[in-house]
Amino acid sequence: MLRVENLTFAYNKTPVLEDISFGLEAGKHLAVMGESGGGKSTLLRLIYGLLHLEEGSVHWGEKKVLGPRFQLVPGEENMKYLSQEFDLMPFTTVKENVSQFLSVFYPEELEKRTSELLAMTEMEAFADTKVKTLSVGQKQRVALARAIAQKPELLLLDEPFSHIDNFQKNTLRRNLFDYLRQEGITCITATHDAMDVLPYADRILVIRDRKIIADRPVQELYDQPRSLYVASLFGEASLVPIDILKSYADTKRRIIVYAHEFKVSPNSGIPTVVERSYPMGSHYLVKGWSEGESIYFHSPEAIEQGKRVYLNVSLGTINKRLRQ
C-alpha cells in the first residue's frame, strides 16, 4: 500500500503542491489528472524519491521513501518511474535497453522475457536497432518495456503514450494495463488523456491550484463531476440551469451536461443559436450560444450557422447530476 501524507512541495520557494494526502492499495491503478504545469510529474518524482521532501511523507508498505539526500542512487528499489524524458541508453540496441536490468545468470529466461516485452510494445522488428535512430514514439515504447522489465511493485507512468500514434495507442494501452493487472503491479499514471484513464484506472485524483480537488472511483467521478473543470477533463461539457431544461422545475440549480447528453429538439428545451459544427466522424460537435454562454452538443448532422435549435436533456441525466 502506498501512503502519501500531507505532502507540500515548492521549487525554489514557488509552491507546486500543497497538503497532498492519499492512499493506494497494492494492485490498484490511480490516474492523476489536471492542467499542464499543475504538479503531476512533481508528485510522481516525489513518490519515487527523486526530489527532497521538506514537508510530508511517502510510504510504500512499511518503508519510508527517503529522497535524494539519503540515497546513493536516487529512486526507490521496488518502484519504476517512467519520465517524459525516457532515460534510455541511446548508443545501444533496443534489446539491450530492455534487458539491461534483467539477470544475466539465466540467459534463457532473459531472452524469453525480452521477447515478451518487445512483443507487448510491438518493437520486435527493432530489437537490434540502436535507440538513437528511433522515432520519439518508438523510444517511448522502448522506455515502457524497460520500465516493466523487472516487474516493479509500483509503476509510476508520466504521460506514457504522449508520443504514440493513435493507430498503436489502443493496443499498447490494452497490452500494458492488462499485463499490470495480471501481475498485480500497482500503477499511477499522470495524464491529460481521458482515454488513458476511463477504461483502465480504478480511481482518479485531480490536482488544481496545488491541491487535490477530487479523488474518487473513475465512473463515479465521470457521472458526478461536481465542477465544470473536472467534467472538462473527460470532454466538452456545459453548465445548464435546470428550470430552463424543465419548465416545471422549481429550482435555480445548474447541472453539468456532457455534449453527448444533449438531444436536439425542434421546439422545446434550451434555445441555442448555432455558431459552428465540427465533423467528428460518427457525429458533429456543435458550438452554440445560449443566453450569452457557449454550449457544446452532439448532433448526427451538421447544423447551419445562425440556426436556432432547442436542446433537451433526459430526466435520468438530470437526476444523476442532482444526486451528486
Ligand SMILES: Nc1ncnc2c1ncn2[C@@H]1O[C@H](COP(=O)(O)OP(=O)(O)OP(=O)(O)O)[C@@H](O)[C@H]1O
Ligand atoms: N526542476 C524544476 N525547477 C523549477 N520549477 C520546476 C521544475 N520542474 C517543474 N517545475 C515547475 O513546477 C510546476 C509543476 O510542474 P510539473 O512538471 O510537475 O507539472 P505537470 O502537471 O506534470 O505538467 P505537464 O502536464 O505539462 O507535464 C510547473 O510550473 C513547472 O514549471
